[in-house]
Structures are given as C-alpha cells and as structure tokens.
Amino acid sequence: MKYYLEVQFTLSGPLPDESKEEIEELLKLFAEKTQESRDKGEFEFTQWNTKDNKLDITISSIDSLTPHVAVLRLRKQLAATLGKKYRVGLRGFNFVKYTIETELEDKPVKEFSLPLVNKLEFFEKEGKNYAKLDIDPEIEEDFVEKGAIERIVRRVGEKISKQHYGAKSEHHQISWYSGEKKHFTDENPTQLMQKANWIQRTNYRNQWILTPTLTTLAEALKQIMVDYVYEPLGFNQMMIPKLVDWSIWLRSEHAEGIYQGGFEPYFVVQPNSADPEYFEEIADYITITKTIPSEKLAEKVSAPIGGLSYAQCPPFWSWLQGKTVAKESLPIKVYDWSGPTYRYESGSAYGFERVDELHRIETLFIGSPEQTKEIGMQVKDKLRVIFEEVLDLEVREAKVTPWWLQQSAHEDEMDSAEDLVVGTIDYEAYMPYRGKREESEWLEIQNISIIGQKYPKGFSVKAEGNIELWSGCGGGSFERFLTAFVSQKGLDKNNWSEKFLKYIDKLPEPVKFH
C-alpha cells in the first residue's frame, strides 16, 4: 500500500518563528518512532511549512502507518506542544490531496466508482493489479476518525470480488433427513387454500388475508412451539419493537447491504409536521376528489427514518444496547411473534410461501459461547421433533452459511466440525407439487443460527465478569409452515397427524360468499 497525503492544519493564529524548530523535531521523532515500531515499510514527512494560520504537511508512506492515522495522532501532539507554549490552538485539518495505491487480488471486471473517492483508477505493473484512489478532500474529519478510509480501501476489493464471483453462493450440505413420508396431494398448496377460502389475496402486492380458519392452524402451531420448544427449554415470550429506525440497522449491519440481495426493506416516513393546517389542503383534496395527491403528499413527508421489521432480532438489541448483563440473568432466552415482518419481494405475484407481509416466530438466545451453542443444539433437536413427529412432515436439515454470517463472522468462529459452531441450519420441506424429491426445490421453513459475537459487538453489549457474549436465533413463518404442511397433507383433517389435531379444538368453517 502506497500513500501520499497533503494535509493542511488550520491554526488559531500564525506560528512564531521560534516554534519551527520544535515542530521540525516533533515530526522527526514521530517518523523515527513510526519507523522503529515496524519491521518494514517507509514512513516520511516529505515536507512541511507554515504561513499565516496554516500548517501544511506532506506525508508519504509505503506499507507503513497510514498518513491519515498519523494526522490524527499528530493533531494531539501538535495541539499539546503549540497550545501550551505558544498559545496557538489547532482548529482542525483538511486534506489537500490524498492518494492511495493498493494491490488487488483480481482485476476488476468493469470500472466502478465509490463515495468519497474522486477518482478511482486501475492499472497493472509487473504482472500485478493495483487501484489508485484519490480521496475526496472534502471528506469529514469524523468520518476519517471513525475508519472511513480503511473501509473505502476494503470496499474496492469487495466490489471486485463480487464482480468476479457474484454474491457468494450459500454453502449447503444436507445433515439430516426425516425419510420419505406419505403425502396426500400433489397440488399447489396456495391454490388449494385459496379455493377453500382459507386465505385470500388482498389488493396489495403479496399480502394475504389470514382467515379465522387459517389463523386457527397458526395458533395451533404457536402452541406446539410453546409446548415442545419454549416451555421445556425455559424461553420467555416478549414483544420486540417492529418499527426499526436506522440506528438499529446500522448496528446490525443490515443497512450496509440495502437492496444488495438479502435485505429488501419497506421504508417508513414521518410527516414533516403534524399540524392539521400543514395537511389541510391534502385533506380537502382527498375529501373532494376521493383520490390521493401522491406528489403533494410526498413533499410533506420526511426521508425514510428506517423501516418495517425485516427480521425480528435486530430491534431486540436496543434493549441490551450499551449495557452489561448480570451473570445471573444469562442465558437470556426469548421468543417473539408480536407482529408481522416485511420484505419487498420484487417481480410478479407469488404464492403463500413468498409474501411481503409474513408472520414469523423468532427464537433468540444470548449467553456465553458454550451456553449459546448448547441452546442452539437443543432448539434444533426440538424443532426436529415438531416437524417430523408432531406434524409428520418430510423434511431435511441443511447446514448453510448465509450472507449475513459470511459478511461478519470471524473465521475462527465458523463452523468446521460436526457440531454447529457459528453457522446456520435450515429446515427444508419437500413440496410434492414441485416434482420429484431429487430434482425439485424444497421449501425452507425454519432456520436456526449461531451468530457468535456479531450482535453483542454491534450493540456494545457486555456481560458481568467479561464473559464473552454470543447470540443465536431462528425464525420460521406460519405462511411457510402451513404451505409446506398443506403441500404434503392437503386440506382434509383425516390425513393430518393425531398429534397436530390435538391442538385444534374446532376448525372454523370458512365464511361463505354468494
């Protein structure tokens, strides 16, 4: 890595001549110490001068301390030296020119640009590939302090890698199979349920009415989850917030992947003002025309403040954020089904297994690595009992590594052995209407993941006595559970398992229409 930085410090006034020797000395010492503390690389203040209330310094560095980090450290040292002795304050700094050359693993497939980078060039030298970045001199000091330069450089490599390999494909390995089960239909389950008036599309994209008939089945499944998983394992129910502001998605790192595959949120906006007068014209217009003046309305609302709950887990963490959990309260085990989650499914209309508004049960646990792993295994085993024994479904378990784990898990935490360490297990159900077992796509109906330190770190959660904190979670939607179930067992209760029927007192008659 080769860096060249021209930085200008702004001072509260001109520097007296007698200070110059001192600055010369300070820079010399700084460069020497930097050089000493590293085995290799070169670090140099190539020149400096001061005029009026400005102090200009040029830094060049090869495989050594990055110049912007040097600037941050220098700022402190200069402020101390100049302030005490000469009563000259340091106002701040700005970059005049900052270029970075970094070696690349791969040549880019096509050129691209990056925020806060004015120019991004690619070149080859001696068979190696390089990128040369001109950092935008307008970059804010606080961005530099918070690591933006490092992330810019890393992003170059990530984007090239994505150009070559696309989004990393999920690693997928079957780890268990229930064996063949009897199925009673090979029809499309969405159509079956629609014809029976169990579900009905609304006017809105991929949203459904869950009638009392279907809701009764969903409630039965909830109770099964309670009796088989949550009660025996000591989980408590809680109601996790469902409107998620950006501060949450920044900490959970969802925001970084916005609409990049894997995070497709609906956004929420607020009125710019809640004053009735501010909306009076719009109210008048709607009353008179019975239509919505979309453009005028759009002018009266904010930029997105966040969005609708996408997975239940991130907003849970605002509870523990910045806190130190008492040892006696660990492990924390909760589940939530207090409201729908949303994902924007682009393209045409889908079946009941792929909806924009979905009703998930979230299972969430936090503790030491050992506690977390143990609970994860227990939940996994209980889920197996529910799917195979209670519902009598043909399902399989698959070990996968989803994008959000690949993105942030540390390699040493990743699953390598037999047991789930950090990683995900998906439950997938056979869908007879889609064709043969071997060739057709099975439906993912539930996952259970051990996520390691990602969330506790992202939300700055600690535990008493410096216990390392891990978390795990799992989710499954009623929509998918029931699509899979109906796909194999159909609508006729006579073909349903005894253990499931025990949870259904009475299936409400669908409302009839003429």
Add this chain to the structure above:
Amino acid sequence: MKYYLEVQFTLSGPLPDESKEEIEELLKLFAEKTQESRDKGEFEFTQWNTKDNKLDITISSIDSLTPHVAVLRLRKQLAATLGKKYRVGLRGFNFVKYTIETELEDKPVKEFSLPLVNKLEFFEKEGKNYAKLDIDPEIEEDFVEKGAIERIVRRVGEKISKQHYGAKSEHHQISWYSGEKKHFTDENPTQLMQKANWIQRTNYRNQWILTPTLTTLAEALKQIMVDYVYEPLGFNQMMIPKLVDWSIWLRSEHAEGIYQGGFEPYFVVQPNSADPEYFEEIADYITITKTIPSEKLAEKVSAPIGGLSYAQCPPFWSWLQGKTVAKESLPIKVYDWSGPTYRYESGSAYGFERVDELHRIETLFIGSPEQTKEIGMQVKDKLRVIFEEVLDLEVREAKVTPWWLQQSAHEDEMDSAEDLVVGTIDYEAYMPYRGKREESEWLEIQNISIIGQKYPKGFSVKAEGNIELWSGCGGGSFERFLTAFVSQKGLDKNNWSEKFLKYIDKLPEPVKFH
C-alpha cells in the same frame, strides 16, 4: 344556490346545419322537463352555438338541477341524437366557466381556499352570507362524474363550521361506574414499570421494549379476553393485514381526515426499483461512512403507498370487499392481535399510556342491525366483568360519539335511547397519581362501538337476501390496560386480584444489568 356554467363539448367533426333545429329542440325539452319535475327554482339554457367541432352551451340555474349534472345527462342525449343521425361523435366536455353561489349558515372567520376552486369569495346580501366559487375549468370529467362538485360545495360549509366550533367536541356521558376500589400506589405507573425494568424506552420516539415480564402480563390479559369474551361469545381469532394501502383508507374515509385530528398515520414507501445496482452507491456510502445518506435515499423511494395499521379494523374489510356474505355465515365475529398499530404522537415524549407503537386487541363483528346491536351489548357486559371483577379496577363507562362516527353515521342510526344504537362506549380507568377522582383525567382503556352501515357501505359488502349489514368493533391496548392496572394496583403481586393471578404461572424475573 345559484349556478352559472359555460361548457364546451368537443365533437368528432363539425355539425351539419340541419342538426341545429334538433339541438334547439332537445335543449328546450330538457329545460322544460327539468322545470316540470321541480316545484321551484329556475333552470335555463341561456345560449348555445356551435362552430367547427365545438358546441358551446351556457346554463344558468337557481335552486334547480345543477348544471354539471345537466351536462352529464345532456352528454348522453346529445351523443345519441348526433351519433345516430349525423355520425358526429361526442369526444368530451370541458368547463369554460363555472361559478356557484351558495348561502352559508355562518360567515367565515377567515378566508380559505379549496382544491379545484380557482377563486372563493364571501359576501353578504340582505343580511345573509354567501360564498361564490369559481370552479377550476381544468377539473377532470371523472371527478365531476364522481361527485367532486357536490363535495366542494359541502366542504365550504364544513370548513366554516370548523372555524367556528373547532373539531366537534365529543359528547361524553358517564353511563356506569364500578364504584371506588382500593388502590395501592399513587405513583406514576410508567416510572414504576421503568424502574422495575419491566419496560424500557428505545432510541425511537414513544416506542418501548416490552420485556418478558411485561409480556407475561400482556399474555395473561389476552387469555382473560379469550376466556371471558371471545370463547363464550363465539369469536374466532384472525390475523388482519397490518400494512394498509390507500385504497383501504379511502374506503374507510380515514384518508379524508389525514392529520386533521383523529388520524395521524405513519407512512410506508417502497423502493423505486429493487435492482441492487440502483442502490449500490447508497450501500457503498453506508458501508464506508456508517451513516445514512437521507437525501439520496429519499430520491430512490416512492410517494407513500399507504401506511402502518392505525386501527386494525379497516384492512379487515378488504376480505369482504365487493362480496355478498351468505346468511349462514352471519354474524361474523373475529378478534385480532396479530401485530402493533401505529400513531404519530406529536410533541414531546409521553408515558407508556401514549405510545407511537401500540399493541391492541381488536374485536370486530358484522351482521344484521339486530345481531350487531346484541353482540355489542354482550361484549360490553363481558368487558365490564373483566375490568371490574377479574382485574378489580376502578373504571367507568362513558357514552361518547367520536369524530369518525359524527362524520359518517346517518342521523337516524344515531344513539338516542337507553341502548347503544350507533355510537361508542369508552371504558375509562381512574389513575390515582393524577389526583382526585372528580378532578383528574381518567385513562381511556377500551372502547366498543356500533358503527352502523359505514363499513359495509364503504367496502361494498352485501348480505344474502338483502339483509342490511352493520358492523361494530372495539379496541384496547395492552399498554393502556397495564398502565391503568399498575396505576391502581402497583407492582406487588400480593395486591393483585386472585382472578388475575390465576392467569400468571410465573412472572419472569427482570433481566439485571450492572
């Protein structure tokens, strides 16, 4: 009401001279018939002429048929006459000038404007007040067809009346009181629950973490509702959609009152495109800077497509919309708690009784007027048992008429006698920390309303055999139930009623923080 309209019809070609007598005749007959069918008023085609492919007609009307309705009828008659005989088609019409003078009950407090009205003047004549409206000639034909002119005129009176009297004050009459009950605290319940770690504010405005401890109490209340109301009265649970598009709020008439007091929704927006490339720059920016580029993001999202569920009931109706319900399926009785509802509470931070994200139980019933009234009374009685006997709360019932009923209920349906006909009953709880019973504000914790034909009409729902359809509904939030409960009974289980405690197996210990 005095009208003057100059309208211009556009024809597919010029009219032959021989047609003119026929048009003259048609207009004469039209005016005569109009005059005959009315006791009073004057209706006149003051002049007409045709040139090229235009046909201009001037209409004046005093307390008679409105000119725009005349135009709509005339259009048909002219099209029939001219089309058949002269092969001249009628393309459409536009207003050249349309003025309306209407008498007012009150003088406006201050001038105002209205959409689709170019000029709105107020004047006095012989001691009476009038408004003179110049309708915007650009008004769309379909708006005219769908009654926009009538609603413009009505809106003038409504706005003046609101200027004088404000939003109509709720009629409020205590109809029952539990009598004094023992209370065990006079502290602020929000603060009590916060200090005990039962609830915790999130970083987002008026949003709370409902911990396992609090959720256990909420679940107990749910089960009490099931055992005391829903099971005995034959209600079925269902999961009503929670993302509400404009078509719903237009039919429920919520949209007309947008931010006018009583309907303060959060809005939802979609991405303009779900293509990863479309969002790549934003994803890069967030990854590098760890901040959200709000303005850039705002450019990439749609106008509001609707919003978050405000009351649960409106989106329920998309299930029945346009359908004819079989007699055997009536009455329909459902309840819903499948997700939070939202209201934008402007101003500063509030307590747990006034939140932006709230968890309501909705009770909804539909049937003949008799069925609806009967169920309403039954639910009311059961709720009384829950609040007074099970929870041992000091509560009262108050008959009120909320804005959305005043707005649209027919007068002949309105409550006048002892029984609830069309109207609302609120349950209000005494809050000791707010002061004396007589002087302090009680907390509304639940309502039950009979709404008459409003929703079935708004959503075009019919019943077999032309049975008149009414609906009723009621809602209450866990947040308010528990705020009221803790306000009177405090946090110590020893002071809670036996009947409530029966529903709490074990209250989870709050998580402890260091």
